[in-house]
Amino acid sequence: MAKSKSVFVCQTCGTESPKWVGKCFGCNEWNTFVEETKITGVSQSTRPGRVISERTKPTPISQVSVEDQPRLKTGNEELDRVLGGGLVPGAMVLIGGEPGIGKSTLVLQTALNLPKVKVLYVSGEESPQQIKLRADRIVSHSADNCHVVSEVSVEHILNHIENTQPDVVVIDSVQTLETERIESAPGSVSQIRECTAAILRVCKLKNLPVFLIGHINKEGSLAGPKVLEHMVDVVLQFEGDRHHMYRILRSIKNRFGSTSEIGIFEMLSSGLREVNNPSELLLATHEEAKSGVSIAAAMEGMRPFLIEVQGLASTAAYGNPQRSVTGFDLRRLNMLLAVLEKRAGFKLAAKDVFLNIAGGLKVNDPAIDLAVMTSVLSSNMDIAVSPDVCMTGEVGLSGEIRPVTRIEQRVGEAAKLGFKTIIVPSFVKGVDFSKFDIQVVKAGKIEQAFKFLFA
Numbered sequence: 001m002a003k004s005k006s007v008f009v010c011q012t013c014g015t016e017s018p019k020w021v022g023k024c025f026g027c028n029e030w031n032t033f034v035e036e037t038k039i040t041g042v043s044q045s046t047r048p049g050r051v052i053s054e055r056t057k058p059t060p061i062s063q064v065s066v067e068d069q070p071r072l073k074t075g076n077e078e079l080d081r082v083l084g085g086g087l088v089p090g091a092m093v094l095i096g097g098e099p100g101i102g103k104s105t106l107v108l109q110t111a112l113n114l115p116k117v118k119v120l121y122v123s124g125e126e127s128p129q130q131i132k133l134r135a136d137r138i139v140s141h142s143a144d145n146c147h148v149v150s151e152v153s154v155e156h157i158l159n160h161i162e163n164t165q166p167d168v169v170v171i172d173s174v175q176t177l178e179t180e181r182i183e184s185a186p187g188s189v190s191q192i193r194e195c196t197a198a199i200l201r202v203c204k205l206k207n208l209p210v211f212l213i214g215h216i217n218k219e220g221s222l223a224g225p226k227v228l229e230h231m232v233d234v235v236l237q238f239e240g241d242r243h244h245m246y247r248i249l250r251s252i253k254n255r256f257g258s259t260s261e262i263g264i265f266e267m268l269s270s271g272l273r274e275v276n277n278p279s280e281l282l283l284a285t286h287e288e289a290k291s292g293v294s295i296a297a298a299m300e301g302m303r304p305f306l307i308e309v310q311g312l313a314s315t316a317a318y319g320n321p322q323r324s325v326t327g328f329d330l331r332r333l334n335m336l337l338a339v340l341e342k343r344a345g346f347k348l349a350a351k352d353v354f355l356n357i358a359g360g361l362k363v364n365d366p367a368i369d370l371a372v373m374t375s376v377l378s379s380n381m382d383i384a385v386s387p388d389v390c391m392t393g394e395v396g397l398s399g400e401i402r403p404v405t406r407i408e409q410r411v412g413e414a415a416k417l418g419f420k421t422i423i424v425p426s427f428v429k430g431v432d433f434s435k436f437d438i439q440v441v442k443a444g445k446i447e448q449a450f451k452f453l454f455a
Helices: 077-083 103-113 128-138 154-164 189-205 227-231 278-282 330-343 366-381 407-416 446-454
Strands: 003-010 033-040 092-097 119-123 146-150 168-172 210-214 234-240 246-254 262-268 271-274 293-300 303-315 323-326 351-357 389-391 421-425 439-443
Touching: 003 189, 077 246, 077 262, 092 103, 092 189, 092 227, 103 119, 103 128, 103 168, 103 210, 103 271, 119 128, 119 154, 128 146, 154 189, 168 189, 189 210, 189 227, 246 278, 278 303, 293 366, 293 407, 303 366, 303 407, 323 330, 330 351, 330 366, 330 446, 351 366, 366 389, 366 446, 407 421, 421 446, 439 446
Parallel strands: 092 210, 092 234, 119 146, 119 168, 168 210, 293 389, 323 351, 389 421, 421 439
Antiparallel strands: 003 033, 234 246, 246 262, 262 271, 293 303, 303 351
């Protein structure tokens, strides 16, 4: 017989407690416990998505038969690259991102462009009429392969899957789902965990790929318990600034591919456009060289591209100098300014310093350290850096330029875009730069790089 009992569940990590406590003993967060009603005593066979099968026995791994199940190409090269070559049958893909970043647009656009594949698009946030209006804006042709339904009940969604027999399922979003077994509100930890588990069982049984769209919390991580990320096969993060046109699809977890790949998109009024060569779009074309601008050869995952770093140093108008950055780590900028003052002798303690990565991107590659220091120094001395020169290198505390990874790919990307000179660390071994049509200047100290740039 089914019984209900009251438990307190942490909304951050999912830890349960028989009574309310102020501090979670699982994640050490304060005031995160919420009272929920939990139904117990229900047979496992009555759980949604539960299929009764014959009892299996352990089998030697050498005798396990592996069927040849090719990946399903989505028709989106950037998405396929991040997934590792396409959708794996039975894979559950979780896509998270800030509100309005384009998660629903990305998934709907992919569903409409899947060739000869029946897609069931389940939305708990929009009506079919609203989805139709967005679909007409994204694609010009009619897509009869995509079936839409507005539903939040997991039991009804599983019935739709059984009746429709789709090849791909899209759930938008997992925070809106609810099941009859849990009496808490939709979006709670218990609801998210139970609903995802029910869909996951059907997903694995039918070898059915599923796209889950998830919200993120104010800290920038996926909302819901951390166990949700452990349950799914792939976790993708859709990043970018809503006020800029570029978006980055980054792999956080991938059981079927590398987590070093990224996909770059451009947000247009007609949807998301794939950016196959982001370097050409991230580099602004100036009629004349301007101070405070330098070009860095960066890496995002396995992908090299060149970005424009803009720096501005001016006399502080007020008592305390300002340090402001966009797309870069503020603490690392402070460290580089200290190195610039201590090792190179440039006094910037009384200067306001502003730094911007063009295009609205957030770059964590330490190889752009040299370009950051160059842009700030160029603005401070009001001397322009030649637009035909780019650079790459991590700067240490003693002012040395340290080696960076995948230097050959960075040099090749610069040569492909027509740059004439690139500054690289001098401690590079085993790389033949003669095959590239570009002058390679090696520098071991920041003084050597600055002497070449500003001589």
